[in-house]
Amino acid sequence: MKRYAYIGCLGFIAVxxxxxxxxxxxxxxxxxxxISIDKAGYLLSAFALIIALTGPFMTLLTSGFDRKKIMLTAIFMFLITGFVSSFSPPFWLLMLVRILPAFLQPVYIATALSVAVSEADHGQKNELMGIVFNGVAIAMVTTVPFATWAAGLWSWEYSFMIQTLVSLAALIVIYFLLPSMPVKEKKSYGNQIRILKQTPFVFSTLTNFFMITAWFSTYSYFADYLNKAKGMDPSMVSYMLLLFGIIGVFANGAAGKMLNRNVAGTTAVFLSGTLIIPLLLYVSDGNIWATITVIGIWGSLYSPSFLNASTYMISSAPDSLEFANSLATSFGNLGVTLGTTIGGWVIVTKGVEYTPWIGFVFGLLAFLMMALKEMSEKRSRVVSTCEN
Structure with a gap:
């Protein structure tokens, strides 16, 4: 039912x-x-680290609760975060309220995806998941650049005010438009964690991890990179985020349809951006129009990364949708943490212009994991054929 997917998408925009x-x-x-820019980056990396460390456990613990109540609770935590942060509290408190909703972020995503495909045919599932994940691209084209623009026009606290309003809108829509959805049959923990013993799933998890690490080593410092390496002011950066997101919306829709036909091939196509973008950014140098073109290509290849990573992992564990999704979110955010941390270290020690090359290295590692997964699956098929 597409309505559920669009409701999940709105909540994803808030997240x-x-x-x-x-x-x-x-x-x-x-x-x-x-403070230094790498320490400010803790606001992103600490959030992601909490998700990485607690995501699967929180999803397992909440797997028996009414899905509507889970989604409402999660979005309410995001609302509180934005509200408190908008008052520019001491940095320690800002960090604290930033990480609190991180405990429920993977729970929300896994639940929203589960709700979206709950009444769908098998052939529609990837497309409906694509609608939910479009929340990433839509946020990049609307709320994220708008929040950046408002921060540049007034002050950074206005960015958090916008986050609060978006969370409030999502909370209202979920409360009034999503019916109560109690879990009819709770899967045992043992059945769900069994996927951790499957070699193809392990390689798909590592692919996800290296892919997101590659993208976020530079994207986490998008504003700083464009400012210092490309000479753009805050206003221009907000326009670049807007361009990034507009193209990302279309890319996410295309990726959802492509995944229905070929999951591994689609993942590889978009993952190639981790190798292409560093080269293009280097070649574009100080040419503003060349840089804008590269940012457009960057947005088209980056935006479906979370959708690709989750679908790629789920394809290895189709019977454990929610737990596999939580692991995808967890390892994806572990990638955000590692990418942000390494990117910050490189900025401090070498300079922001070197961060794209971190993505190049981790992109190669992601492709290696895809190759190993394919080899593992072929070996399993050969063994199965011989036994029969």
Whole structure:
């Protein structure tokens, strides 16, 4: 039922606006608190680390609860975060309220995806998941650049005010338009964690991890990179985020349809951006129009990354949708943490212009994991054929 997918998408917009809305304002936050840019990056990496460490466990613990109540609770936590953060509290408190909703972020995503495909035919599932994940691209084209623009026009606190309003809208829509959805049959923990013993699933998980690490080593410092490496002011950066997101919306829709036909091939196509974009950014140098073109290509290849990563992992564990999704979210955010951390270290020690090359290295590792997964699956098919 597409209505459920669109409701999940709206909540995803709130989630992404809160998690990634800080990317465009990290330089202002660093200046306000008189800290380095890599320390300001903890607002993103700490959030992602909590998700990485607790995501699967929280999803297992909440798997028996009414799905509507889970989604409402999660979005309410995001609302509280935006509200408190908008008052520019001490940095330790800002960090604390930032990480609290992180405990429920993977729970929300896994639940929203499960709700979206709950009444769908098998052939529609990837497309409906694509609608939910379009929340990432829509946030990149609307709320994230708007929050960055507002921060540049007034102050960084306005970015968090916008996050609060988006969360409030999502909370209202879920409360009034989503029916109560109690879990009819709770799967045992043993049945769900069994997928961790499957070699193809392990390689798909590592593919996800390296893929997201590759993208976020540069994307986490998008504003800082465009400012220092490409000479763009905050206003221009907000326009680039807008362009990034507009193209991403279309890319996400295309990826959803492509995944219905070939999951591995689609994942490889978009993953190729981790190798292509560093080269194009280097070649574009200081040419503004060339840089804008590269940013457009960057947005088209990056935006479906979470959708591709989740679908790629689920394809290896079709009977454990929610748990596999939570692991995809968890390892994806572990990738966000590692990418942000390494990117921050490179900025401090070498310079922001070197961050895309981190993505190049991790992109190669992701392709290696895809190859190993394919080899593992072929070996399993050969063994199965011989036994029969």
């Amino acid at each position: 992404i606006t809160t998690e990634f809305g800080v990317i465009g304002i990290l330089p202002q936050v660093a200046e306000h608190y008189n």
